[in-house]
Amino acid sequence: MEVTEKLLVAKSKKGNIDAFEELISGYEKKAYNIAYRIMGNEEDAKDMAQEAFIKIYKSIQNFREESSFSTWLYRIVTNVCLDELRKRKKANLVPLEMNIETDKGSAIIELSAEKETPEDICERVEKKELIQNAISSLAEDYKTVIILRDIQGFGYEEIATMLNCSLGTIKSRINRARNLLKDKLRHELELYEKKSV
């Protein structure tokens, strides 16, 4: 861990809010993105990411500095999101907007409205949504590793620490997750290949 970060952690442990603010400022976006991928929509992502940060603030005392701060932070973010999903599954709540057919993507379209032809946008958004939906439909374990490895680009070891699993387990889980995802996307990808060739 960097020296400045260590210092900030130490200050935050003493309850210094300014230090805490500085400490997390670099991680907010990534944490939000992890939450977004796991939860599947922006609203939940915001809630979960904030809940996670509040939890981090409350429990920073328990951070034993065995791993880097970021790993610990992302681990909590992942956990908070997964817990929420489990809770919802128990309560049979339907998430606000995901897994619903591909014809609605307005929220995402607004995000990156660069100058593209409508068809371009349509195709890109569609593909994006296909992938997000496919990822969302994976089982929890697999979804998590795909998000951490292939979307967020964490290394094997970091993921292993985050998920508290052995490196071997992570490797085989990533392997299986990718294959499951591949099978889900097979049809769509084949279509896409044809188009792009």
Next chain:
Amino acid sequence: MDCEVVRSLMSSYIDKDINEIDRIELEKHLESCSDCMEEYNLLLATVTYCNQLEEIELPETFHQDLMGKIQELGSNKPKKSFFKRNWNWVAGVAAVFVVAAIGLSSLPGLPGLNTRAKSIAEETGRGYGGAVAQSAPAEAPAAEPAARKSKAKMEFSESMNMASVMDNGANYALTMGAPEEDTVTQEKMMQSEAETYERKIITSGSISLEVTDFDNKMESIADLAERNGGYVESSYVDNIINHEADGKSDKLKTGNITLRLPAARFGSAVEEIKTMGEVINQNTNSIDISEQYYDTATRIDNLTVQENRLRELISKAQNVDEILKIENELNRVRSEIELMSTDIKRWDKQVSLSTLYVNLREIKAGKLESVNVPTVWTKAYNGFVGTINSILRGGEKLFVFIVSAIPYLIILAVLTVIGYIVYKKRFKKK
């Protein structure tokens, strides 16, 4: 290299987390096998698409909102508002204490109001008889400290348990290892081919018992394990000296014993042990390790294939350099296989032999009933006796108080009379 091995290595290949030899073999295979090549392209495309998913921007108000919430949280915490906020609370607690203290001194021993009275009520309920408390107030205080001591001890251990439970709760979200139940449900939902192979389930459980004949039960449990084709993994006995409320002390044993039982016999053994004494608590749980198990098994298979190939290669090696390289690789593969095989062996053992922890605590023969949860009637009876006792003791105290106050009363009476006379005389003069 066959297609299966190639497919299991593809993911590592994409991440470039693959050794030289495997890489060359894999590339060779991909060139020759169009099916695998297609699969590879698909997998690569999948990964690439995931990589290409763009990061989305933080909502504008995210940071502000968050810091707002945290600030709020922080201001609820001590430090700044300590003097303003917490005083009410402290005052409330203090008031309760004062009331309790007053109540304690003015109502000598109404049952349920204070622990002292409670312990006395319990004593009477257990058959020491009202006589002890009634006829010998001098004796009661001597008994009390001991009773209180054991009580305090119990409360302490209770609060310890509470603390650890709360700790668990708090840490639950922080430690990634989700509780077993969750893992089990997760595994259940896996839509893989899981159903077709035998589930690997590790069962374990624990029982806590209170028994009167400790040594006998210890032996019969060990015997039971052997009868069922299991064995005693470890056992531990401790003599503890138990201080009784009446000042006596006696030695009681506690101990635990860890059994390994064939999974099939686990349930019946648990039932049998439960009949041996008073069950304080009991639990069983099972962890499904099928996924890990079969993953590891497949990886061992793959590595064995690799090992054989390496052995072939080593016989064809041209020079020392090559031999060394291959031997290095061979070593690595070998040690990995061994590591994983021990895992498999350990799991096999855990799956075939369930673990059962039995906790035994000896109690005195006659006390078995008093340990039972009292019924409403016994509670009422105890309360009634306790109340009578405390009324008697209260009356007694009042009597003692009045008697001991007599000298003061006499002085007071004399002074009053003098005062009255003086007053009357002056009044008359006027």
